[in-house]
Amino acid sequence: MDQQVTLQESLETDSAMQAQSTQPATWSDYLHLTKPGITISNLMTTFTGFWLASSGSPDWALALWTMLGTALVIASGAALNNYYDRELDQKMKRTKNRGIAAGRIHPRNALLFGITLLLAGLVVLAVFANPLAAVWGLIGHIFYVLIYTPMKRVTSLNTVIGGISGAAPPVIGWVAVTNNMDMSAWLLFLILFLWQPPHFLALAMLKVEDYRAGNLPMLPVVKGFAETKRQMFLWGAVLLPASLLLFFHGNVGYIYLAVAAVTGLIYLVLLYQGFHTDDDIAWAKKMFGYSILYLTIFCAAVVVSTLVENI
Structure with missing residues (x-):
């Protein structure tokens, strides 16, 4: 019964968010949903791990696929984080104008967008790099979306736990080359x-x-x-x-x-x-x-x- 009430409240909140704004979502809204600044900084560390594992002589095709797959996984995490935090974002000045919180992006669309990015990123890493790179991508994603994001509401240790997801990108770069930890x-x-x-x-x-x-x-x-x-x-x-x-x-x-x-x-x-x-x-x-x-x-x-x- 409690779960049914919670689901109903969530659906009502999503409908209210959608009604807040009559402006349609733009490509910029979806871009910001992926938090491009965070994605770029993580790609910098991914490339560092890749370069180090390659001893300064990288396979550039492999590097491109590794960066693309990692970018998609990180972008997915950001989008799903925005989806999960949509009600919370409405309460804070710096986040209340985000696409979902402001009602320009329907939460359902954000959820599907995030899941699609994740699946695409994991496939790219597994097929064009190796399965271990995809595993580390998934580890980082799980810690960010399923562990860190909910923990923000309950404990100050969320910063430490979130560090695990942030430490995954350079490892993805390393194992993409070596297939070894x-x-x-x-x-x-x-x-x-x-x-x-x-x-x-x-x-x-x-x-x-x-x-x-x-x-x-x-x-x-x-x-x-x-x-x-x-x-x-x-x-x-x-x-x-x-x-x-x-x-x-x-x-x-x-x-x-x-x-x-x-x-x-x-x-x-x-x-x-x-x-x-x-x-x-x-x-x-x-x-x-x-x-x-x-x-x-x-x-x-x-x-x-x-x-x-x-x-």
Whole structure:
């Protein structure tokens, strides 16, 4: 009986959303449903794993299929995340104009769109790369859509769990080439997993009022800024040595080692400054920006160092 009531309420909510706007959905609405910024950043790490596994001499056709399949799976996760969060998105200023929340995209269409993207992505990875790449695509998708997304409503640990899905793309790139999970693959997974909590907790600090309005138990909401900054520092402190381990187990050279050491130390210094800042929001904005810069430099350092090592 409860399930029937819940289903009825959901259908009524979907109908209300559809009635909110008389504007038809555009291709731009469907594009934004896939969160292209997140998709592109994840493809950057996918290519990094692919390049490293290829020792700087990639099969470009395989690279293209791997990137396409990964992009489709990630885009599917974003679309289904938007579908699941459609009621929640209406409560937050930064998300209330999304296609589903604003009523331009019918929830049913978003669901079918997301499922279609997932199936297409898995087929591309399995057929043109290998089944292990498709398995890792599915692992990342499951953790993002079926575990992380519902967990956002119940626990601040959602950020940590979500890190598993965010750490899958470089592994997809690696196994697409090697069809094997060796130490380098696990280190790529570990580095991306450790990078995500400081990155997303900085964003959570910036959007704390939105999350509070949405009644989401993000760490800054339930524990405050002081505890959030402490945890960000701890994650960053583990990220530094983990990133250096890739020098000993991956096909990278001293260029990578130097860059990883310097950028990691800078990250730690900036994170430590958070304990003494007078403006938490300004500091969080700086940390969010540096986390993106750190990831970009990390990927570039892997590519350049691998290339130099194999000249």
